[in-house]
Amino acid sequence: MSNFLRDFRRLLPGLVTSFILVAVILYFVDLRKTIEAIKSANYFMLLVVLFLGILWLLVRGLVWRTLLRNRASYKDVFFTLMEGYLLNSFLPFRLGEIGRAFLLSRKTSLNFIEILPTIIVERVMDLAFSAAIFIMAVPFVAGVGSANQIGFIVAGIVLLGIAAMYLLARNRQWALNIFQKFGQRWPKIGELGGNLLESFLNGLDILTDPVLFGRFIGLMTLNWGMAIVQYYLLTKAFFPQATWIWGMFVLGAAAFGGAIPSLPGGVGTLEGAMAGAVTLLSGDQSGALAVALSSRFLNYLYSGVFGSIGLSKEGQTISSIYQQLKNLTTRSEEKSSGTDSKQE
DSSP: OHHHHHHHHHHHHHHHHHHHHHHHHHHHSOHHHHHHHHHTSOHHHHHHHHHHHHHHHHHHHHHHHHHTTTOSOHHHHHHHHHHHHHHHHHSSTTHHHHHHHHHHHHHSSOOHHHHHHHHHHHHHHHHHHHHHHHHHHHHHHHTOTTHHHHHHHHHHHHHHHHHHHHHHHHTHHHHHHHHHHHHHHSHHHHHHHHHHHHHHHHHGGGGGOHHHHHHHHHHHHHHHHHHHHHHHHHHHTTOTTOOHHHHHHHHHHHHHHHHSSOBGGGBTHHHHHHHHHHHHHHSOHHHHHHHHHHHHHHHHHHIIIIIHHHHHHTTOOHHHHHHHHHHHHHHHHHHHHHHHHHHO
C-alpha cells in the first residue's frame, strides 16, 4: 500500500495537468467540427506523413546506435527503441527510457549502466534542437523583423551548450569532484543526482571522438529536419495555407508539450501544446485539435506496430516489463537507502 501511495503521489501532478488540459480542450473545442476536419483532410498528404514517420524512426535508430558506438546490431537497437516508445505510451514516469536501457542490456553484451547515458545524451540534444527550432520560428509567427538575428543567437547558444558538454567530457573527474562538494553540503542533491551525473558524463565520451560526434550531429540534424517536413505536411493536410514556419512552430510546441509532466504518452499536454500552436497560427480550434489527434494516432500506430513486434519476439508484455522495471527501481532505492543507513 505504501508503494502504491508513493507512486500515486508522484503521478498526481501529471494526472492533474492532463485532466485540466483535456477539460479545457473539451470546453473550448467543437468536437463535431473536429470530426468534420478529420473527414475533409488531405489523406494522400497524411499517407506521405505516415511514410516519412517510418523513415524518421529508421534514422533515429541510427542516431542511438551511433551513441552506442555501433556495439549493438541495428535490428536490436531499432526494435528496442520502438519498445521504449511503446512503454512510454502506457507506463508512467517515462519508464520507457529506462526500459530501453534494460531491454537492450538483455539482448547485447552492453551493461545497463553503459546504455543509460546514451539515452540521456540523446534527450539533452533533443531538447537543444527542439528549443532552437521553436525559438527560431517564434519571431516569424509573431511578425518580428529581427528573426534572422534571433536565429543566429539561438544557433550560438546551442553551440555554446555543445562546447560546455565537450569540456565536461574532457574534465569528468573535475565535474564529479565539484558535484560531490555540493552533495556534502546538501545531501539531498547528492542523493538525487550523483549517479545520474556520473552516467551522463560517461555518455559524453562520444564528444571526444570527432568522427563519431560529427556523425551523431549529422544524423540528429537530418532527423530533426525530417521532423520539420513531417509536421509541415501534417499541418498542411488540414490547413492548405500552412508554411514551413508552421511546421517548425508546431514541432517545437509538441516537443515541449511532451516534456510537461502528464499521464503516460503526454495525454492532454501533447494535444494542448499542438492544438494551441495551430490555433495561434490558424485561428481554427477544431481543425487544430484534428492535427493534434492525427499526430497522436500516428504515434500510437508506429509504437504499437513496431514495439509490439519487438516485445512479441522476446516473449514479453507491457505488464511484465513494467513489473521488472518496478523491481529494478525498488532494488536501486533499497540499495541507496542501505548505503545511507551505513553512512549514518
